[in-house]
Amino acid sequence: MKITSLLYHDVVTEGNFEESGFMGNGPNSYKLDETSFCDHLSKAAGNLKGQGEFFKTFLRNGQVESHDIQLITFDDGGVSFITRIAPLLEKELIQGVFFISTKFIGQKGFLNGDQIRSLAERGHIIGSHSHSHPERISALTYQQVLNEWKESKVILEEILGEEVNTASIPGGFFSNEVARSAQEAGYKVLFTSEPTNTCYYIGDCMITGRYSIKRGDSGNKAEQIVKGSAIFRIKQFLFWNLKKVVKKVLGDSYLSLRKKLIK
Template structure:
C-alpha cells in the first residue's frame, strides 16, 4: 500500500510517501525476484472462481490520488509492464468535484483517465475521506454512492474495487460497500492478503518513506511481517476499541447540535 510518490511532499503526507527513486528501486526488485503484479479485481476474481494466480503474485496499490502517482509511479510501472490499482478520493481530485481539504497536490481527471488507459485499475476511496465506521447510515451511503457515481460518469465504468479510508471498517461498513455495488474491498491490517479474509476485508502492508530496500524485500517475501508491524497492529487494535466506544456513545446520546 502506497500513498504519495514525491521528492518533496508536504508535512501532512511525508511519512506515508516514498521518493521516486525508492519506488523505482522497489519495483525493480519485484521484477528481479520474479514477482507478478496483479490488479485488485483480478486477485479477487481469481479467488472467487478458483482460477490459479500467477507465480509469486503481488498487488501494488495507491490510496487517495496524489499527483505523483501519475508523474513518478506511472513511468516506472510502464517500464516493467506492471499493473496496479489506484483508489481515489473523488472529492480531493482537482476538478469540478473538489471539496477542498486535500492534504497535498492531487491528480486531475485527465491524469486519472490516462492512468486508467495505461492499465491502472481505478477504485473508490470514498468522496471526502472520512472514517466510515463513525458515520451514520445515510452519510455512509452518500460517501460510497457519490464516489462510485462520479467515477462511473468520468471513466465510463463504475469501479469494482474499494479501499477503506484509514483502513477502518466494520461489519456495517463492509455490508454497505457490498450493497453499493463494489465487488471487493481492501483494508490495511499490515499483513498478507489471504483468501480466508473474504473479499471485503483483504489486508495490505504499508510502504513508508522510511521503508528501506531490505525491509521491503522481507515484507514482499512474507518474512517477519508480524515483527515489522507489531507497533502498528497494537495501535490499530487499541484505536478500534476507541472508535467503537465513540460510535456507541453517539448512538446512546443522539446527535449534538
C-alpha cells in the same frame, strides 16, 4: 486465495511534500522520494510483474487461475500517481491499483478526470478511496458511509465509462459496517490496511489486507513482504493489532494523539 498487497501513497522529489496528495505531517510521513521508490521497485518487481492482470480477471469473473496474487496499491489520488509512479511501474511491466478520493479530483496536487482515465487506458486499475476521505470513516453512520462509497463509485464510473468494483478504506478505520456498506454499494473487493494476505467475504464482497509502506522504509522491507518473509509480516501484524486496540480505546482522541506524535 491470498492477496499480498503493498500499500503506498505518493512519490515526490526529496522534501517537496506539497507536490502531490494531502498536506500535513501525517500524510507526508507516507510520501517516498523517487530514489527510495525506485529502490523498492527494483527489489520487489520480480514478484509484481503481470500480477495486475490476475487481479483484473478476478474482478471480472470472481475467480482466477493464480491462488496467490501480489499487488502494489496507492491511496488518496495524488497527481504523483501519473507524473511519477505510473511511468516507473510501466518500466517494470507492473500494473498499479490506484484508489481515488473523488471529492478532490481536479484540486491542486490531485489527479483530474483525464489523468484518471489515462491511468486506466494504460492498463492500471482504478478503485474508490471513498468520496471525502473522512478522518474516521468507521465513526460515521451506516448511511453516511454508504453514501461515501456510492458517490465515489458514480463519479469514477462516469469518468471511466466502465464499472468500478474495488475500493480501499481511508485511514485504516475498518468496521463490519464499513465493509457491509461497501458491499451494498456494489464493490467486489475491499482493501483494508490490516497487514495480512488472508481474504474473507462479507456478503459477496471480498475483504483483504495490505502491508503499509512509510517514508524511511527500506526497499528490503517491500522485497521481503512480497517474497513471503514471516518476520516482516509478523512484525507488522503485531504492531497493527496493538494500534487497533489503542484506536478502539481512545476513539476520536486517537486522531489528536497521532497528530501530536508525528509533528
